[in-house]
Amino acid sequence: MAQLYFRYGAMNASKSIQLLTVAHNYEQSGKKVMVFAPAIDDRFGVGKVASRVGISREAVPIAEQSDLYEAVAAEASLPHCVLVDEGQFLSPQHVQQLVRVVDELDIPVIVYGLLKNFKNELFVGSAHLLCEADKIEEIKTVCVYCNKKATHILKYKNGKPVYTGETIEIGGNETYSSVCRRHYYHPPAE
Template sequence: MAQLYFRYGAMNASKSIQLLTVAHNYEQSGKKVMVFTPAVDDRFGVGKVASRVGISRDAIPINEETDLFQIVAAEEIRPDCVLVDEAQFIGKHHVMQLVQIVDDLGIPVIVYGLLKNFKNELFPGSAALLCEADKVEEIKTVCVYCNKKATHILKFKNGKPVYSGETIEIAGNDTYSSVCRPHYYNPPV
């Protein structure tokens, strides 16, 4: 029975590399996958899923008006699995389309993304996934300052932590760090 999986973690928790590994494993077994990623994440180019370890692949970009269900349903040969990266940036309507893929087409969907933003608030896409996913799994990583589990994302401007401002700013390790709760509220900078 197909299910909707939401696999979340802080930055640098290996979410994208895990997605790329799952895609590879399916394809090595002769199965078809469809990979999607939000167009807003253009760090490596629009429609690119890339890991910081240097592995990447093309993906179908998701815009506000993209209908994931229609794209998958229109495939002559249906995929064996649908994968979505950076799911924190998708809308609730996209999550409901993923539910439709699972429930109406019987295709498993595995979604990867951040849970919370640097303001310590749920991303709308992540909140919708928490409500709709059949399975929610945490991918763990450690705080950049200690060995505790990273649960928060700390944003920096000019070397100083910030807790307000524009919610979506696509950037990397120079702007964001994964930290534990104590270091989120009291970073050693």
């Protein structure tokens, strides 16, 4: 029986590399995978899943109007697994479409993404994934300032921490850092 998995973690927790590894393992076994990535994340190009370690692959871009269920169901031969990167950017409709892939097509779906934004609020896509996922798994990483588990994302503007502003601003280590709760509220002075 297929299931919907939501694997979340802070930035730099190895989510994308894990997705790429799962895709590789399926394909090495002669199985087909479909990989999706939100079009809004264009850091490495639209329709691309890329890890900070330098490995990448093409993905089906998810636009606001995309129907993920239809995209999977339209395949000449159905995939053995569907993988989604940056799940926090999914809309509630996209999450429901993935639920249909699992329940109606009996295909496992594994979604990787952030849980919370820099304001310490759940992303909309993540909130819906938490409600619908059959299995929820945390991918852990450590705080950039200490050895505690990173549970928060700290955003920087001009080298200073910020807690307000646009919720979605695509960026990497120059903009965001994964930190523990203590260092989220009390970051070290630069």
